[in-house]
Amino acid sequence: MNPIRRVGVRVEGVVQGVGFRPFVHGLAERLGVSGHVSNDAAGVVIEAEGPREAVAGFLKALRTDAPPLAAVEGVSVVDLSPRDEPGFRILDSDASGPRRTLISADSATCEACLAELFDPRDRRYRYPFVNCTDCGPRYTIVRDVPYDRPNTTMAGFPMCEACAREYHDPTDRRFHAQPVCCPDCGPRLRIVDGRGRPLGQDPIARAAELLRAGMIVAVKGLGGYHLAVDAGHSRAAAVLRARKRREDKPFAVMVPTLDEVRRLCHVDETAERVLTGRRRPIVLLDRRDDGAVSDAVAPGERRLGVMLPYTPLHHLLTREFGTPLVLTSGNVSDEPITFADDDALSRLSGIADAFLVHDRPIQVRADDSVVSVWRDKVVPVRRSRGYAPEPVTCAHEFPRPVLACGAELKNTVCLASGRRAVLSQHIGDLKNPETLRTFTETIEHLSRLFGIEPAVVAHDLHPDYASTRYAEDTDLELVGVQHHHAHVAACLAEGGTDGPAIGVAFDGTGYGLDGTVWGGEFLLATCAGFDRVGHLATVPMPGGEAAVRQPWRMAAAYLRSVADADELAVARRQGSDWERVRRLLDSKVATPVTSSAGRLFDAVAAILGVRDVVTYEGQAAIELEQRAERHHTDGYPADVVDDGSALVVDGPGLVHAVVDDLRRGTDAGLVASRFHTGLARAIERTCSEIADRTGVRLVALSGGVFANRLLLDRTVDVLEAAGFTVLTHSRVPCNDGGISFGQAVVAGARDRARS
Known part of the structure; x- marks a missing residue:
């Protein structure tokens, strides 16, 4: 005898707009299970009744056999009283209740739809909007949840009779495919x-x-x-x-x-x-x-x-x-x-x-x-269409919902609740007014879709960032997060740990706790806090932001103590401007100091004749990496000294070694390679000194400079050879596109520490 069992089931995750209800319907019919399925604001709700073994198989298959675009995060089951309900039905959606469902990212056209697209006998032959439950637009057309056609931008295209038949046919792959359309009824x-x-x-x-x-x-x-x-x-x-x-x-x-x-x-x-x-x-x-x-x-x-x-x-x-x-x-x-x-x-x-x-x-x-590919891993550079708004699942709960406003450049925003951190699509540079409007619209849209009402807003410490000003204009509790701590926290959270770790955060610029421009940092960090235990030696930035656009200015700053620097090619190329900047450096006017690794790369690129002026962020460093010889080379030595408050890496010493090698007539590609190796070894020496003092042997590498595959390769090699465990990014970008995630992680960790 096989007794009858009825269960109530809630399925959460990416389960709307991916053919999950049709899948459940087909599964139930195949196993002889009766009941019904529907969407609500939190996911998919099912009641299923049948022989106990059939119901057990049904529950198992919800996880193991889900549609290709689905991501089942949780299946909760309660036993109900049997009702002897005939058949299995798909019910209308219920928009009430808390919003916890996830929206699928847009997905590339599947093979079945491609076959129709190029089949002259098919009614959708050469129709540019063919799609089904396994593919097509999702996030970019969603206006609200539940994910039903009236809540998408397809609402204005009533289905023709043929499309409606497919939509209502449980045996059709377009059964409840919300964007279904054809040349007779769809977009043109x-x-x-x-x-x-x-x-x-x-x-x-x-x-x-x-x-x-x-x-x-x-x-x-x-x-x-x-x-x-x-x-x-x-x-x-x-x-x-x-x-x-x-x-x-x-x-x-x-x-x-x-x-x-x-x-x-x-x-x-x-x-x-x-x-x-x-x-x-x-x-x-x-x-x-x-x-x-x-x-x-x-x-x-x-x-x-x-x-x-x-x-x-x-x-x-x-x-x-x-x-x-x-x-x-x-x-x-x-x-x-x-x-x-x-x-x-x-x-x-x-x-x-x-x-x-x-x-x-x-x-x-x-x-x-x-994305790029590094050591058989897919590494995000810009996380947007096809990935957003799928969440990053974290190891710990966020005690209170968090909005993280991200950085000024490569901005993303993050909304976190439960164990989910929903990272937005790439928004861009907030200095542009239209981008800033997109920033605010994205926050509103994601908050509505996911039903997240933040209690805390995390932001960068830079007082002039548009994202910081937005945070300060809210009525929410503010959590200021130092830029490089956010980088490191993002990497730690990806690795499923709170630390402690030695965080190496190398990038172009970030507002430091001392008001200077940081960017070559060694942090002894957990997700909740950090100590700055090391950094690249600080140098002036002649002209401030002008030095970011004109790397030759950083060459002038790094070469101040080099004899006969005026005879180098980089100086001769600038003519009288070189002398003007040298005088600016001597005056110490408009010369903020920085520990930035990005500016160190700029200086070396200019000295080697790779790039004097840039037209986009990171250009000099990218071209320097590409100029470098790819085979293994010895690296230039760089001293690491304790100045009483932190370990300081002698970046100027690396630059002087570059100049000496260049003056000997060494090929620029070999010099660039030796510079990369020298910096990687300086990172290892600094981490080893910190480890000897603290016992911490976990290293997290983050910041946009580590998008440089050559530096990343050589740094990981020397760290692992020294016995360190090394964390790198694979789910969010190492650049500022991952800052909002790191900010959310820090805010959550601080909340947990207080509770």
Whole structure:
């Protein structure tokens, strides 16, 4: 005898908009289980009744056999009285109650939908918006929860009879697929000029024709507009640079197939997996010498940012065009990506020659994500479309809900509650007014979607950051978090530990506790607090922010005590400006001091003739890394001394060694390599001294300087050889894109320490 059992089940996680209710319906029918399933604001609610063994199998399969896009975080079960309920039904959603459900990130077109897209017999043949429960837009179209069609930007497209049949058919893969549509009832594609006038009857073919002619086409994607040109057309790429005001920063490239990626770049198994996965980020890959992409696309770069098509529209366009396309954010440099149609025609009409547009509104703007591959790990550089708003699960509960406002550059925001930290999509640089509006809108949208009402707001200590001012204007309890502590805390939380650890936080700038510019820090840290136990030697920044834009100024600062420095090539290139800056240094006016590792890289890059002036953040350091010889080299020595308050790494000594080697006629690539190795060994020596004093042998590496794979490689090698356990980032960026997560972690840890 197999007695009847009825259970009430709550499933939480990413379980809406991913075909979970249809999956539950099919599972119940297969196992002979009756009952019902519905969405509510917290997730999925089920009542299931049947023979005890069948119900046990049903409960197990909820976790083990969930749909591809689902992420089941929890399944809670209570026993109920049997009701002898016939059949299994999907009920209407209930929007009441606490909001704990998670929204799926946008997902690349699945193989089944691609097959339909290119099947002439299918009613969705060449339809640019084909999707199903396993793929398509999610976060960028969601207005509210539960995730049902009326709460998305598809609400304005009533389903035709054929789509409605699929939507209501439990055997169809579009059963309860909220964005379901077809040419008869869904969004439509057009190609227009800058005034909105039609340019042709076949938008895809016309766009490809214009691209072949060297024109710039604005393409409306999932999270905003891109600007597209032929990646093999040097003049077109140069025109795009001029109109977009993007002098040197590399463009990303979209190619039709994985085979085409292999013709452009070296692709290992990890890169292949992420290129072809559902998230479809831009992947930074080492270029082949014979790759058919114009030098104007990524001038002087060893690496190329490459992605595969992730929407039906992209598949159609790349297949029609046939060769690689530049696909870069639709904006003028330093502005946020354009996502509203009228705004796009207004802001981009001076850049684009034509617009490939559609009438499905975008609710949330989201740039493409960017990742790199390091030691078989996918490392986020910019976490956005395809990843946001999926949460980072933490080892500990947040005692009170937290809003973390992030940094000024590469801003993200984070909302944390329970054990979830919801990191927003990349927002950008808050110095831009439109980006600041996006910042506030994102906070409001995520708070509404996830039902998080923060009790605490965490912020950077810099008083002039827009994110700090926003925090101070709230009525919430303020938690100020030092910039580099946030970096280290983010890395610790990713590693599932509260510390203590030796946190090595190397970046460009961060507001220090002493009011100076930090950026080359050794912190003895837990998630709740830290002591600054070491740092790079401080040097002046002649002209303040001007020294960030002009690395040769940092060379002048580091070379103050070097004999005959005026005879070096970097000095001669600047002429009278060099002497003017030397006088500024002597006067100590407008020369704030810094311990920044980023500024140390700038100085070496200028001395080696790599880069005197930058047009984007980190450019000098990136080009210095690419210039460095990749084979193992000896490193320059750097003294580590105790000044009574902290260990101080002799950065000027490293620079002097660079100059000595350069004067001996050593190749600049070898000098750059020796500098990287010398800095890595200085990090190890400092950590070893701290470990000898404290017994702590866990090291967390964070900050944007560690996006440098060569430095990261050599630092991890020497630390592990010295017996340290080393934590690095793999879920949030090591750069300022991860600061908001670290701020939230610190606020939560301090809350726990008080409780």
